[in-house]
Amino acid sequence: MKILILLLPFICLISCVGKQDQESVAMNVDLMAAHPSPSRVALQDGDISRAVPTQKLIKEGFVEFETSDVEKTKAQIMAATSANNAYISSDKQNNVADKVSYTLIVRIPASKFDSFLNSATKDVRYFDHKQIDVKDVTAEYFDVETRLKTKKEIELRYRELLKKASTIKDILSIETELGTIRTEIESAEGQLKLLADQVQYSTLRIEFYKITSTPAVFTYQLSSAFSKGWENLLTILILAVDIWPFILLGIGLWFGFRKFAKRKSVKKEADMTI
Structure with missing residues (x-):
């Protein structure tokens, strides 16, 4: 009996340790369940993969043309x-000197892209450039959407586990995982929002221009030549000021040479007279 009394504290200690180990194992199992493997997710979301997705298309275009009245075309x-x-x-x-141009970027509901293009360019006889591109992003869109749904489900499971967590270690571990999954959710939401906007609204870049009259070009060229001539004159004046000693020296040498040549000529004439 005394032996049993002495062994009783050790039995209680072993029992408590075993219980804590069981709780820790249970928490780890719950964490694994909260963050399932891709194969497990695929099985749970099999109904999504079997569903026929709605086609998601991004349409973008560019047109360029000449017009006789840019303001009328813009209106x-x-x-x-x-x-x-x-x-x-x-x-x-x-x-510019011989050209007036506009560049407009228009966002159009995808279902009305063709209607808008026909109305906006109904009087155009010839396009300098016309290009319409359609990109199918169906797979990318639904991949992001599926991953977003899965991550939100994982976030809910972590929040349920957080309510049941009893140790500081488990709480910190779950909060770390929650922070990571929340960042991934926000990134996926941003990507999905961008794709949805590009699918919903098509983008069309329109460039149109008018060639101005010849007199306007001549006036511009005359004005440009006058400005350039004035700039050249100022450049020469600045250069002259910069080298004025050499200019004065050159003028002095020129007058000296003329004076010397004149004296020589007078002496030569005198010699011939004698």
């Missing part, structure tokens, strides 16, 4: 923009 494009629920994301004007 026509703005009218087409309003009629098709589109909007201008960039508006740039450029004026």
